[in-house]
Amino acid sequence: MKYLLVRSTDKEILKRAECGGAITSLFKYLLEENIVDGILALKRGEDIYDGVPELITDSKELLNTAGSLHCSPVNFGKLISKYLRDMKIAVPTKPCDAMALKELSKLNQVDLNNIYMLGLNCGGTISPITAMKMIELFYNVDPFDVVKEEIDKGKFIIKLKNGEHKAIKIDELEERGFGRRKSCQRCEVMVPRMADIACGNWGAEEGWTFVEICSERGKELIENAKKEGYIEVKEPSERAIKIREKIENSMIKLAKKFQKIHLEDNFPSLEEWKKYWNRCIKCYGCRDICPLCFCEDCRLEKDYVDEKGKIPPDPLMFQGIRLSHVSQSCINCGQCEDVCPMDIPLAYIFHRMQLKIRDVFGYVPGVDDKIPPLFDFEK
């Protein structure tokens, strides 16, 4: 029983959630049976572009977290390691969330025994402001008239107030500089198998969630939630499994193509990097958002690096230190690039460095069970 189709038994959840509402129902089960203290999830804020992280402790609130928000590129890693370490929680994890948590657990920053990771298959997210601009430009639609969005069969589909649907191929949007975040375009982990289960619509029947069981705990979770009547379960067809595999493989291929474009063919020249580093205002935003950066006593604030507020900082010292500390574990979540006030394409250099480290040590952060190579003192 590695692959399953799962459907919620709750009508309200089925109405609000994606596919079969498996994740929301499993959260409900975990919370109502007091297996966890809370669920860290994205709650819809002002509109479909606004996903706000919140720790839910009342299962009635869970409905407000049902459904996907593809325009809210958050990473839960640091919120958990910094603020929720002492709680038992469950969290929906895109691959970058699950990879961050797995990597953090190896670095002793979180205890995975306290965290249920309910994985979400992910083809990438779109930055909210990019999404709004893109909807205005290419869909000719007022972004605030959109009531729902989804990604299906390579298209970004929007549903309007008047019930109308509009869809455009993501390829086309990305050719024009819109579409998914650059890090997402390069990401080759679509199915978060480091989580307890991995859920999605690939290969699923209408109204069901396709679930891959990824851990013993994930298996028990499904069995128990079924026993308690929160979900119903059936087996997917061989064909459904094949379809899912095919989608995953073609997305991995696409990601590799983007890796080559971003990190080799169009990788910024030294001259261009100089231009980027000249803009750095040393706000420490990249460091503070990085899910894998956790030292309490940071080298970047030492006298010999800090140079008393001098901006721009020497990139070899500032980013050099960050690269040496973090790049082995970099999961290419792109948060550093997202929050950089000067739009320095930081994830390009960190991702590229990680891939070089991968070539030498064969280490895949967030995926491998091994300790990051520079911390592996056993050898």
Next chain:
Amino acid sequence: MKIINTICPNCSVGCGVGLIVKDGKVLGIYPNKRHPINEGKNCLNGRTCHKIINHEKRLKNPLIKKNGAFVEVSWEEALNYIASHLKKYNGDEITFIASGKCTNEDNYALKKLADGLKAKIGHCICNSPKVDYAEVSISGDIEEAKNIVIIGDVFSEHALIGRKVIKARDKGARITIFNTEEREILKLNADKFIKVDSYLDIDLNDFKDDLIIINAPIDTDKFKNNKFKNFKILPVAKHCNTVGATLLNIPALNREEYFNLLKDSEFLYIVGENPALVNKDILKDVDFLVVQDVIFTETADLADVVLPTRCWAEKDGTFTNFEKKIQHIKKAVDPQHKALEDWKIIKKLAEKLNINLGFESFDELHKEVMSYLKDLN
């Protein structure tokens, strides 16, 4: 744990910022990528904005100076004390100082009280350019500009404007920066950097069809009638609500005008400002001084009465940013002590003076402010 999205209080750009709240305390900040101004990007100043909440000098109780030393008192005692002194002065001897760090609602309430007493009122624009915001239309399309002249340093002081300048430069815009100090970040990101001794003698005769971003204490009236009609001016105020205070018709004072007003006051009520930091002597002739602030400042130290106010994370209200955009701030936490909202303190004081400010709740006040601002437009 939840995240409350609000507006950064540390400058006039008006970036969005999320506050991470757990067990009634703000633990840190979180990017709000949905915010149209900054897309989740905050400068260092913005990313430390929550530090004021638990500042070591945070005022916790009203204070009255008795025999040269401050004594903690109740709100009732403090307000009665102020009211009893206030009654001794004529309107023209009384001055209220509003603040570009307070909300529109706070400043509006203060102005109403000042008007009720026929007292003087003003707010210090600090190092902001002096602008008649009601007259000037703000053209903020920095990214599309072809030639940008910047007076002052937006990279260090308003980085999210700096970001837009850089985007324009990537699209081929020519950037000229005037600054009184030579700074690496400015020289590296300008096509032409010009060090000046004073912002007042900048000659803009050479520039045409330009967007001029002004982040310096210049009176923009000097551009009003010049022959270069193609100038678009983008003034950048210092504080989060300097523009708002100006639009509420509270006189905007540059440093000289501000100090003259302070010197000219017998009864002085300062909200959210700290003139003693610049000049301790400026307040020495003031007869009775009330300071209402978030933290204990150099000016509070000189006061007869000090009133603790809530910081921006502890109240609702609106700020008007440099583009005249009105944005809501949202209460994230309750204060850990007796601090009250500025407008509430002012309302309570008005009641002691038998002045009816005309609103009973925040909602009523907010509605009145919004309709006042709408009428101005």
